Amino acid sequence: MQSTVQNLTAPATTPATKPVAVLVPIKAFDLAKNRLSGTLEPFDRQRLARELAARVVSAAHPLPVYVVCEDDEVAAWAHAHGAGVIRSPGGGLNAAVEHGVSILTTEGYPFVCVAHGDLPDARDLSAVAGTEGATFVPDRHGDGTNVACVPAGVGFRFAYGPGSFSRHVAEARRLGLAVRVVHDDTLSWDIDTSDDLRAGDVNSAGMPTDAARAWAPRTSKASTMHLDLPVPRRALAIAAHPDDVEFQCGATFAKWAAHGCQLHHLICTDGSKGSWDPNIDTAELVATRAVEQRKAADALGSTGEVRFLGAIDGELEQNRVAVGAIARIIRELRPDVVLAHDPWRRWRLHPDHRNAGFLACDAVVAARDPHFFPEHGLAPHRPAAMLLFESEEPDHAEDVTGYEAAKVRALLAHVSQFETTMYIADGDDAAGLEAFDTHIRRELAAQGRLIGVASAETFLRLRDL
Numbered sequence: 001m002q003s004t005v006q007n008l009t010a011p012a013t014t015p016a017t018k019p020v021a022v023l024v025p026i027k028a029f030d031l032a033k034n035r036l037s038g039t040l041e042p043f044d045r046q047r048l049a050r051e052l053a054a055r056v057v058s059a060a061h062p063l064p065v066y067v068v069c070e071d072d073e074v075a076a077w078a079h080a081h082g083a084g085v086i087r088s089p090g091g092g093l094n095a096a097v098e099h100g101v102s103i104l105t106t107e108g109y110p111f112v113c114v115a116h117g118d119l120p121d122a123r124d125l126s127a128v129a130g131t132e133g134a135t136f137v138p139d140r141h142g143d144g145t146n147v148a149c150v151p152a153g154v155g156f157r158f159a160y161g162p163g164s165f166s167r168h169v170a171e172a173r174r175l176g177l178a179v180r181v182v183h184d185d186t187l188s189w190d191i192d193t194s195d196d197l198r199a200g201d202v203n204s205a206g207m208p209t210d211a212a213r214a215w216a217p218r219t220s221k222a223s224t225m226h227l228d229l230p231v232p233r234r235a236l237a238i239a240a241h242p243d244d245v246e247f248q249c250g251a252t253f254a255k256w257a258a259h260g261c262q263l264h265h266l267i268c269t270d271g272s273k274g275s276w277d278p279n280i281d282t283a284e285l286v287a288t289r290a291v292e293q294r295k296a297a298d299a300l301g302s303t304g305e306v307r308f309l310g311a312i313d314g315e316l317e318q319n320r321v322a323v324g325a326i327a328r329i330i331r332e333l334r335p336d337v338v339l340a341h342d343p344w345r346r347w348r349l350h351p352d353h354r355n356a357g358f359l360a361c362d363a364v365v366a367a368r369d370p371h372f373f374p375e376h377g378l379a380p381h382r383p384a385a386m387l388l389f390e391s392e393e394p395d396h397a398e399d400v401t402g403y404e405a406a407k408v409r410a411l412l413a414h415v416s417q418f419e420t421t422m423y424i425a426d427g428d429d430a431a432g433l434e435a436f437d438t439h440i441r442r443e444l445a446a447q448g449r450l451i452g453v454a455s456a457e458t459f460l461r462l463r464d465l
């Protein structure tokens, strides 16, 4: 195949249509893996570098694969392995990758999937080779970027090196691209230092072992996470107890409110079990918690309603009356997004969370169709999205960087719950208050790391509503 671009050799096979090309930057084999120099002899480092590169090139199949390199020996190696060759003008990894992407843009590929050439378990890149927005596979530390699939021709600036994952997510957002993060055990392991070498990868002489060649990864579980819905005009969170909304999606709510969203709370139970004091006046507790819930909503910036379904705490049941009552509220408030407990979470003890989740799902179904509860006399309503919190398999994250304090403030409005759920003695317990603040921020940061932002709340998104 004759190429129109100088310094480009086409791969052995190119498909008729050109959705995605894979680009593998490979530096000279004799310079590769120099951080293993204390562990492996130069000869063995070279062999390892070639072996790893071969795995990544073959994992690209059936997508067309190009190697971008400065080195003649690597160019010959790539050609022999059926890869196209793009000669890099030099200037380091970022310049080489950007040069490769620009060449492939000229060649007519709308997307380029950049895969590092040192992924020992790489077998299949098809889950990453998306043709919508930008897709990233972080390394197993959530720090580097092992694979990045970006649209060609948008001027994506690569920033490899420590911390590159969050920089690449930020760059995608700067360019207005939808962000998708794939966590894939077969792509998250890269080999930089001796800590990355596992028993079975190489023998004592640094040779890849037969076991490693036939490597079956420990798990092949992959999951995908998407970042940020458009800010809804109206959102409704349906939760079991006063304070659940703040714990599960308080920061998301604070962010949306700050961007003009009207927030609504629907709390299914009265919270009357929320005390360890056997002698407490539960009627008084119910009244207190209703006031606290309104204050918490205010702390989130809510301009919407706080409603209570009125079930007794711990005794929420799945029945038609409750489904009808929630469906009526959905039809009245007409939220674009409904948030609720994930009822399919396994091994969850508390029945209210389970039942509130099923009720919310059933009510969304009932609210959207006119033949459910026609006695409401209200127009049906179908939300655009449903986000389930407490999910075991979240696939959606909201970046809540900057809204950590609002979440904590809203939680602290639930003063009656200091002792039972926040481990704070009272309002004067400075150490307890600080520990709680730290705990919430750490949790948000841990979820943020999954999607390459400082703080996040994560959900399972139901798409077909």
Ligand SMILES: [Zn+2]
Pocket: 240, 241, 244, 353
């Ligand atoms: Zn609860």
